[in-house]
Amino acid sequence: MPTLFVIRGTDQGSRFELTEPNIRVGRDASNTLQLHDNEVSRHHAEIRRVENDYTISDLNSSNGTFVNGQRVRQHDLQSGDQLQLGSTLMLYTGPAEESREDLARIVHIGQPSDGSRIVHSVSQAEGSQIFDFGQTSSPRNSWLARARSNLQVMYRTALAVSHTLEIDQLLQRIMELIFEWVEADRGCIMLMDAATKTLKPKVWRTRQDVKTDQRITISQTILDYVVGRNEGVLTSDAGQDDRWNPTGSIVQMGVREAICVPMQGRYDVVGVIYIDTSTPAQQVVAQGGATKFTEDHLKLMIAIGHQAALAVEDTRYYSAMVQAERLAAIGQTIATLSHHIKNILQGIRGGSYLIDMGLKEHDEDVTRKGWSIVERNQNRISALVLDMLTFSKEREPDLALADLNDVVADVVELTRARAAEMSVDVVWQPGQPMPKLVFDSEGIHRAVLNIATNAVDAVTDRPTPGRVEVSTQYAESEGLARIIVADNGPGIPPDQMEHLFSPFVSTKKSRGTGLGLPVSQKILQEHGGRILVESKPDQGCRFLLELPATLTQEPPDPAASQTIANEPE
């Protein structure tokens, strides 16, 4: 599905699926795609589907439509294009190209006995040593030495930027690398503020032996030149550099050497990297006129600036995507819980209404009936809160010796009361013998109740009479106790098996909170146990809860826990 993903602007994190052939984009609510951006015109642009591709056309907007930084009247969109409308920047992802070939036929994984043999192997760590020149012989000429050195810098830069998703941390690492390779005294990385279009300092650094109380004043002249022309500059003697007006800030500040490079991203300059050194002129003369910064340094800095810019862009995209996912998850959570709470509230209102009526009409039966409804709903909200608490925080199970059959029998009794309303038969087969085991009886009660309740729901509204079987087993030789909940419902569709234990994903639609199974899974895992699921279409489902059979009180081994959702047979 083609999408537009807002990576910058008021709607950042929003994802719009392009489902319709003509999509109007603008600030007005009548648009198919509304952007809450004051710099976007009321009817700004139109995106049209032409066969499988999309074309964007500007609708005489005030601020124009930009694709990859270029103003356009009309443009055929390509996957990866950046669309800027007002201050909103969106990433276009085109339709997935259908594979015309059967890749499995083209790419074949051979059998172990296909005659191949390994001639030589190199570990990843060993391979990376090609960039570690300390362990290899020195190159014979200086050009090769420089090339290898630069390659090493770029390799290390690439590694540094790939290890973090925090922009500030990323920039800090880049700054450290620069100081490792360039003899700078002070440095700063500034990023372009999207709203104000001005550079904001993000990271600064001084060499250890340089006084840190000195304020870094960066020449606006240099910054304007670098950003405006998208060129890196090196100045080693500001007074003799005819690119700068003698009255300009470089000369006045007496900066001897400075390098300032743009951080050129895919389409825009996202910031600048600035380094300088304040070596006095006399010292430079004493060194034979050699300057600290050379053209090679400048080239290297430009390359680093580009790498850093790409990493900044990637980090921003990633952050926006994470934010979008987070917002979607929060929305889903709130919607699910609200619906569930609304139903409980409805029940409480019904019960209260009957209590009120019973009191007014002095009818104790009606009052009692109302109270019973209120009480049931109190239990439901308590259960919901407990599920939320169990799911949301790490906790230690409250372990004590208990009778598993007693706990499961209580679950069966509760389930039967509800099942009777739905004409569902609940069969209980306690395993014998069943020694007393160490477990959190309240937790296991909750875990089994969630699964048994699901089973009753699964067999309700079926053409065949609903039946749920609950049983326990003690497998002494395996050191396990098992609780089995089986039903004759429709089974779980194969495509839902993968998300069975995902929170807030319910197959019961409006009736489920989507918390039951994740909570049950969590409780079993806390005990070092697991849940296995088998499902057969139109035949039913079988949940097997495996619990380590601990006969004396010892702490569980959470490391041994795992949960496997089996594929349907």
Place this chain on the structure above:
Amino acid sequence: MAHAPQSVLIVDRSSETCEVLQTVLERRGVHTLSAARTETGLQLARQHHPDLIVLDLDTFDAPEQVVDQVADLSHQARYQPRMVLLGSLRGWQGRRPEGEFVSKPYHYGPLIRRIEELLGHYQETPGRADVVRDSRDRPGQPL
């Protein structure tokens, strides 16, 4: 005022809703039937031709089909029950159904009064002070 016994069918998965409505309506001389499933509800409608059907839209996976089935049933049996639909039309597929809509969560007082109005039972009396109407949760107010 004496009325001929009238009947209301409540189709709602929530046994509590059925219990509350049945308790109140029965005390006011209305004959009630209830069903938690679609099939049972349709079967009861076919057998008893209730004067009014209260349908909880959240009870069904495809409420549009159920409303259509009730409409077909009315057409075949040549009787036109009044309908009260509980829930929201958000995401409703197809033609907007006819009937009274009550959004959730609703208050029972106004709902019961509306049911009685539709049955022709309701009369303003001082004893009905428990009926509270508000703009958000008003029976008979289309969503």
